[in-house]
Amino acid sequence: MPAASIHAKPDARQIVNHPLTGYAFSFPRDFYSHNNYQVEWWYFTGNLKDAAGREYGYQCSFFRVSLAGMKALQQYQDTPSEWSNEHIYFAHMTVVDLKNGKFYFYERINRSGLGLAGAAEDRLEVWNENWKLTGEGDTRKLTAKEEENGFDLQLVPEKAPVIHGTGDDKPKWEIPEKAPNYYSFTRMKTTGKVFIDGQPVEVTGTSWMDHVFAERLLAPKQAGWDWFSLKLDNGAEVMLFRIRMQDGKYDPRSGGTLVRADGTQAHLPSEKQSVGVLKTWTSPKSDVTYPAGWKIDLPERNIALKVTPDMAGQELFLLRSVSNSYWEGSVTVEGTYEGRPVRGKGYVELVGYGGNLSATFGQ
Structure with a gap:
């Protein structure tokens, strides 16, 4: 499939008014x-192979957060003036060698003052x-x-x-202007190098x-989320985000x-999707229990998928930047799409299982 041109002069196909935020x-x-x-x-995940067919995965995320209103980050305001700034920047990085069962994770926290x-x-x-x-051109x-990994x-x-929330059957949001502005590149051809133990x-x-980009991470009664990014071998992709409330239920604004x-x-509203947990895994480091396998049914789209982690131990443990741990890892997909067998790869993110995330980032 040829690469899509993404730097052409904006026209009617490239300017989209979000139906919720405007x-x-x-x-x-x-x-x-x-x-x-x-x-x-800006959040990247990828599924990679070397010439021998050995599989690797990675995650790289860059965050910019305004210090005003973020309770967990206000500690960084009490610093010398040359370091002060309105925003704090943190980043997370993981790399996984699936054949050898190696998973590495790192984080950074900085400001732009220097x-x-x-x-x-x-x-x-x-x-x-x-x-x-x-970015340079389309690349x-x-x-x-x-250390020796990356x-x-x-x-x-x-x-x-792909601009989420602009398809048919629009998602609901309690305060429309607080809905996140969210788009994705759902499939990017990837080449280059990974480094494992210096190699x-x-x-x-x-x-x-x-x-x-949004006005807030989570509403006060929301605790965390489950996020799926699945790339199927028939050329389709599925994104699901399931916002968990503090009472354990899922927010109807999920989709x-x-x-x-x-x-x-096409939008996938929460009431028209079924996500069942097939098993769980408890981290020996954090003692947090995460889902560790899922059955996804999208009956109106005639899609049924089984999602399996490629390795259980893909937890980012006790990160300073979020005062929490979370699981994010490479997964394998198999199932049916409109009655035909399909397979795929992807990533799943599980946030807030080790504690209420909105307590950290509440406003």
């Missing part, structure tokens, strides 16, 4: 930072020290290395950006990118998006 998306402008929003992140971290508003450039995301370059990757979208490995595969092979999309 925000007018325009590319390439919205690839860049939106400093007038409370929170923003140029150690930042996000440009006029170009695609986001960094936290030497972890960097840049994204993603580099992160810590990656140096080039990513090219195979489809145009470079040439890899190819596919990645997924999320870019979100998702089906992206067909031709790039068209």
Whole structure:
């Protein structure tokens, strides 16, 4: 499939008014930072192979958060003036070697006061020290290395950006203007290197990118979320986000998006999806119990999928930046799509199982 052009002059196909927030998306402008929003992140996950077929996975996320109103981050305001800034930047990075059962995770926390971290508003450039995301033409370059582990990757979208919440059967939101502005590149051709214990490995595969900018992370009664990004071998992708409330129920504002092979999309409302947990796993480090296998049914789309973690131990343990642990890992998908067998790869993120996340990031 040819790569989608993403830097053409904006036209009617590239400017979309979000039906909830009223925000007018325009590319390439919205690839860049939106400093007038409370929170923003650029989030990459990928499934890769080397020449021998050995599998690897990675996650790299860059966050920009306004210090005003974020309780867990206000501690960083009491610092010398040369370090002070309106925003704090943190980043998470993981790399997994599935054949050898190795999983590494790292984080960074900085401000832009001395140029150690930042996000440009006029170009695609986001960094936290030497972890960097840049864009040139249609290509994204993603580099992160810590100790002897990391990656140096080039990513090219195979489809145009998908703006979530603009398809048929629109999602509900209690305060529409508080809904997140959220788009993705759901399938990106990926080449480059991963580094495992200092050894470079040439890899190819596919990645997924999320870019979100919003007024808040979670509402007061929300505790966390389950997020699925699944890339199927028939060219389709499925994104599901399931917001968990403090009482254990799922928020009806949860939803998702089906992206067909031709790039068209359909909203997946929470009441028209079924996600069952098949088993659980308890972390020996945090003692937190996470779901560890799922059965997903989308009856109106005639899609049924089984999602299985490629390795149980893919937990980012006790991160300072979020005062919590979370699980994010590579998964394998199998099932049926409109009656035909389908397989795939992807990532799942499980946030808030070790504690109420809105207590950390409440406003």
